[in-house]
Amino acid sequence: MAQQIFAYILHKDGAADDTALELITAARALNPDSSITALVAGSGTELDAVCRNIASSFDEVWKIDSDAFAYVNAEVVRPALVRILPKESIVLIPHEHFGMDLAPGLSIKLGAAYLPDVFGFEGIENGKLKAVREEYLGQVSTHVLCDMSKGAVITVRPGSFKAVESRTKEAPVVDKTAEALAGGVPGDARRYLEIVAAEIGDVDITKSDVLVSVGRGIEDQDNLEIVFDLAKAMGADVSCSRPIVDAKWLEKSRQVGTSGQTVKPKVYLALGISGAFQHLGGIKGAPFIIAVNKNPKAPIFQAADVGIVDDILDFIPELTDRINEIKG
Amino acid sequence: MEILVCIKRVPDTSENEIEVNRDGTDIERDDLVYSVNEWDNYAVEEAIQLRDKVGGSVTVVTVGDEEGEEVVRREMAMGADQGILLSDEAFEGSDGKGIAAILKAEVEKGKYDLILTGAQADDGAGQVGGMLAAMLDRPFASLVNLIEVVDDKKIKVGREIAGGNQEMNEIDLPCVLSIQTGINEPRYVGIRGIRKVASLEIPIHAAKDLGIAAESIGESAARTKRLDYFVAEPGEGAEILEGSTEEIIDKLIELLKAKGGIK
Numbered sequence: 001m002a003q004q005i006f007a008y009i010l011h012k013d014g015a016a017d018d019t020a021l022e023l024i025t026a027a028r029a030l031n032p033d034s035s036i037t038a039l040v041a042g043s044g045t046e047l048d049a050v051c052r053n054i055a056s057s058f059d060e061v062w063k064i065d066s067d068a069f070a071y072v073n074a075e076v077v078r079p080a081l082v083r084i085l086p087k088e089s090i091v092l093i094p095h096e097h098f099g100m101d102l103a104p105g106l107s108i109k110l111g112a113a114y115l116p117d118v119f120g121f122e123g124i125e126n127g128k129l130k131a132v133r134e135e136y137l138g139q140v141s142t143h144v145l146c147d148m149s150k151g152a153v154i155t156v157r158p159g160s161f162k163a164v165e166s167r168t169k170e171a172p173v174v175d176k177t178a179e180a181l182a183g184g185v186p187g188d189a190r191r192y193l194e195i196v197a198a199e200i201g202d203v204d205i206t207k208s209d210v211l212v213s214v215g216r217g218i219e220d221q222d223n224l225e226i227v228f229d230l231a232k233a234m235g236a237d238v239s240c241s242r243p244i245v246d247a248k249w250l251e252k253s254r255q256v257g258t259s260g261q262t263v264k265p266k267v268y269l270a271l272g273i274s275g276a277f278q279h280l281g282g283i284k285g286a287p288f289i290i291a292v293n294k295n296p297k298a299p300i301f302q303a304a305d306v307g308i309v310d311d312i313l314d315f316i317p318e319l320t321d322r323i324n325e326i327k328g
Numbered sequence: 329m330e331i332l333v334c335i336k337r338v339p340d341t342s343e344n345e346i347e348v349n350r351d352g353t354d355i356e357r358d359d360l361v362y363s364v365n366e367w368d369n370y371a372v373e374e375a376i377q378l379r380d381k382v383g384g385s386v387t388v389v390t391v392g393d394e395e396g397e398e399v400v401r402r403e404m405a406m407g408a409d410q411g412i413l414l415s416d417e418a419f420e421g422s423d424g425k426g427i428a429a430i431l432k433a434e435v436e437k438g439k440y441d442l443i444l445t446g447a448q449a450d451d452g453a454g455q456v457g458g459m460l461a462a463m464l465d466r467p468f469a470s471l472v473n474l475i476e477v478v479d480d481k482k483i484k485v486g487r488e489i490a491g492g493n494q495e496m497n498e499i500d501l502p503c504v505l506s507i508q509t510g511i512n513e514p515r516y517v518g519i520r521g522i523r524k525v526a527s528l529e530i531p532i533h534a535a536k537d538l539g540i541a542a543e544s545i546g547e548s549a550a551r552t553k554r555l556d557y558f559v560a561e562p563g564e565g566a567e568i569l570e571g572s573t574e575e576i577i578d579k580l581i582e583l584l585k586a587k588g589g590i591k
Contacts (some may be wrong), residue, residue: 136341145552234589288589304566
């Protein structure tokens with residue numbers, strides 16, 4: 001018998017996250033014959049709305065309903081899942097901040113294998129799953145063989161599988177609350193307090209049409225001046241990748257990426273940015289992307305429309321001068 | 329506060345272009361510059377700052393061969409009080425769970441209030457901290473970008489979530505946290521600092537010192553196994569502009585104008 005596949009559903013304000021339907025595609029790529037069960041933890045009417053929202057896409061929906069899940073805390077969700085998941089289950093979880101909290105420990109508690117941040121499946125050989133993932137911030141890829149005989153917890157990179165269209169058949173929603181919370185709400189050693197909203201900076205890059213975005217290739221804080229000069233010449237705003245914010249060279253509000261801002265410009269000029277998936281995840285709306293990087297193998301050249309292999313410290317001032325010359 | 333920081337020696341991606349070797353069995357390791365994993369370095373800095381605020385000590389530990397000693401010593405030069413190297417042939421080929429099991433054995437030899445790991449390392453898995461916490465039955469928080477000590481029983485932590493927002497939690501000690509970059513500004517370590525700690529002894533603990541059963545670690549216990557390394561097919565990659573810098577710039581400006589990139 002094929003192992004049962006479960007998909008953990010992220011949701012907000014009564015609507016399922018985009019990753020919910022992506023996990024179905026991932027599950028089918030993993031094993032086209034397996035049934036797919038959605039796992040949804042939440043509370044009250046919002047939870048019910050999510051269940052209705054996804055019921056037409058899954059074979060079955062399992063819900064856990066408690067006030068304790070009004071804001072989901074992985075430390076509480078994990079023991080609840082351990083109580084309801086059958087032995088040797090395969091559990092798919094989106095690889096983002098909640099998944100990274102929940103999944104590694106879940107694999108230990110289930111006695112299952114752990115396969116993180118996967119973006120492709122290439123079949124099952126002798127009971128072992130062949131999957132594709134990346135190392136070294138996307139500079140190289142690897143095939144990984146995973147022994148699923150004792151089950152597996154697999155985190156799936158958001159956006160790497162296309163979302164499926166929903167079907168017409170309504171899947172049954174099974175209330176697993178009693179089983180999941182038998183003996184009370186588990187664990188309170190970590191307590192959620194509040195969300196501190198991102199600070200709004202002097203420039204709102206989410207509204208910019210043209211972004212000049214700078215990464216590690218700028219090498220030094222003092223060199224940022226040439227980036228601002230170029231942006232001024234183009235009439236663009238300056239954004240950046242994570243290392244620039246980590247170094248405190250620019251404010252967090254200028255960071256593009258899954259942990260920063262999601263931007264939707266028309267034109268995106270990536271300067272000295274390697275192009276890790278966390279960065280690319282913050283660029284939406286299919287802009288025209290131009291990448292300048294001295295490493296011809298930088299992953300950014302996969303995402304860009306046009307590439308220039310050069311050192312940005314030489315290239316930027318020349319580009320700025322030429323634009324200013326033309327504009328007179 | 330007694331703090332343990334788990335660190336890893338990795339090829340430095342800011343110093344090297346990582347390439348696949350000829351037969352795809354490994355990355356090209358000739359002339360690679362190694363350093364302490366960037367995330368771990370932030371974790372050590374955070375531990376040192378916490379110790380300087382509330383007292384206690386910082387121990388750094390790594391699993392690896394004798395070359396692992398170099399990153400342990402570097403973090404001691406930064407200000408960690410002790411270093412430990414966990415090294416044994418039996419550890420080779422361990423997957424994330426194996427590494428967590430080795431670290432668990434070392435954790436149980438001490439009395440640590442706080443255990444820190446980097447949020448991820450060279451393999452981008454981000455797994456060891458969460459696994460270690462689960463094995464120890466201690467609470468865990470990932471992607472931590474703020475730590476405030478409340479009292480000797482609990483701390484407040486901020487987690488980096490989507491959109492630049494921060495999720496605040498209170499968490500009981502002892503606990504395990506994985507640290508995100510940007511939580512602090514790691515101090516610079518010069519040659520002189522490293523010389524100062526050059527003669528300090530770094531104990532080496534092997535499987536028998538830790539009382540680890542051989543079947544729970546190493547290649548034979550690993551449930552995930554890397555088959556190869558490869559570079560993804562270029563596919564629909566970028567059109568690379570060629571020519572002299574002048575020609576490239578003229579082509580680029582034309583494109584920018586056409587796409588509305590120059591106002």
